[in-house]
Amino acid sequence: MDAYFPIGIVFGIPNDGQVASAFNTDPAEAIEFFKAVFGWTIVFPISGIFAILGAYCFTFKFKLGWSSNKFLIFVLVTSIAISVGAFKPIHEGYKHTVTALKGISELKKAESIQSKWQIKTAHPTKQIYVLVIGESARRDYMHAYGYPISNTPFMESKGTLIEGAVSADDYTIPSIQKMLTLSKAANHSKDNANLEYNVIDAANLAGFETYWFSNQGKINKKDTPITVIANRARHKQWLKESMDRSEKVSDSQLIPLLKKAVKSDDSGNSPKLIVLHLMGSHSAVCERLIEQPLLGAVKNQYFQDPLCYVSSIKQTDGLLEKIDQILTDSGKTYSVVYLSDHGVSHNEIQGKIVMNHASPASKHRSIPLYKFEDGEANLQKIKARKFMFNLTEGILYWLGIDTKQVSNPRDLFSGEDQKDERNELEKLSGRRLDPYIDIRGK
Missing domain, CATH: 3.40.720.10 (Alkaline Phosphatase, subunit A)
Known part of the structure; x- marks a missing residue:
């Protein structure tokens, strides 16, 4: 999800059109896309990575073992925050990717299509x-x-x-x-x-x-x-x-x-x-x-x-x-x-x-x-x-x-x-x- 965050900030939750375009882009359009996406938004995924590392160091320093109530609360709160923000983009991205791949598979038969x-x-x-x-x-x-x-x-x-x-x-x-x-x-x-x-x-x-x-x-x-x-x-x-x-x-x-x-x-x-x-x-x-x-x-x-x-x-x-x-x-x-x-x-x-x-x-x-x-x-x-x-x-x-x-x-x-x-x-x-x-x- 950290990787998708910059894209999500600019383009929102994935949909059919975005996924189809992603599978059919070219070098010039890809460069234009990344120029639009990776500006200030890159700060957030980088911050997320450091936050995870910081959390690990925090639990190690204060010896918050798996049985610690504090550790369990920390994991629970973090999991809820991630699931609320990330589940829908992941689900939508998966659904539309499956649709796009199915469409690409159907296109392989395109030359045999007979007009009706x-x-x-x-x-x-x-x-x-x-x-x-x-x-x-x-x-x-x-x-x-x-x-x-x-x-x-x-x-x-x-x-x-x-x-x-x-x-x-x-x-x-x-x-x-x-x-x-x-x-x-x-x-x-x-x-x-x-x-x-x-x-x-x-x-x-x-x-x-x-x-x-x-x-x-x-x-x-x-x-x-x-x-x-x-x-x-x-x-x-x-x-x-x-x-x-x-x-x-x-x-x-x-x-x-x-x-x-x-x-x-x-x-x-x-x-x-x-x-x-x-x-x-x-x-x-x-x-x-x-x-x-x-x-x-x-x-x-x-x-x-x-x-x-x-x-x-x-x-x-x-x-x-x-x-x-x-x-x-x-x-x-x-x-x-x-x-x-x-x-x-x-x-x-x-x-x-x-x-x-x-x-x-x-x-x-x-x-x-x-x-x-x-x-x-x-x-x-x-x-x-x-x-x-x-x-x-x-x-x-x-x-x-x-x-x-x-x-x-x-x-x-x-x-x-x-x-x-x-x-x-x-x-x-x-x-x-x-x-x-x-x-x-x-």
Whole structure:
């Protein structure tokens, strides 16, 4: 427990997302993780070790034998203190590790998975569909959603903006696997990835030419449910593979891949589904600003990370504008959906505010959901609660695909509130309040 204490102080009790991420991290992310964790918190485990040694010396000096009442009281009090503080993290860590290992074992069979989608009809209305999966972007830090600094000029120029999207999880791997697969249970009570019903297979079977381009890391074909789904695409490429994924690469390097896919005649007259998976506003966010300059400066370095975060939103907004320009220049009809896998929370680490996944708070799962298409000239804002557990259904509607499993998919961009089938709002209401920080004047 002494070893886990620094991690627990920053990230809290272990959960599925943390454990899954731990099994699928890379050298760069591991370094970022330890930088965040081992600051002043290392004092406590070191103190604990010295306390144990001191207790041993104390009992030896005063000859407190096993039969001594004083020794028994000391052991009893110490045991109670340790059990109260340590049992839950140990139990939760064990439980979620077992779950993660089971998931990894199932992924070894990934290549033999057969799709179970039964396509009824497919009537796409566009030639090109682009799904942009952002990283760690929470919507209240976007000017389009009310943040006081202008960092989303493109998102405010046209399209449809949903105010009320809730991510499927707090962490990338469980969130995306839930977003891009249909739930195993009709009542949505199970969270496991249902790889037999993933969106890429549905598009393939419906006659789409499918592409997956990623700026996130990949070790092999089945290291996470995300790479398993991605590998179902007919064309796929990762900017960072194996140990190379530790390199810092701009999301803009996905643009040449998009251009090539748009111009390609591989599909003939078939519609195309192109997925772009970004690094976006991932933690250690100041290091993500490869091309985008900071939007100003802060007087107090305590707020440097929020400044970088606000600026990273502008960087992603610029990428969306480039995507729009490429598609417009192609002369083809198109539709683009952008959303984030999850948000972040404010946490004070080593004397500074840090935007990361530690101790997820009230806004951690408040994400942007945005669509833009050819021929649009105005922005429409819609206030409607949308849960990303239902994203697969929404994608089927977007692509014009009807299946036996989802015969009448619902429009993700309608004004209708989706039913909170998993009581997500109740869970989030119990979290600490975590409003955005206005960095002006800081």
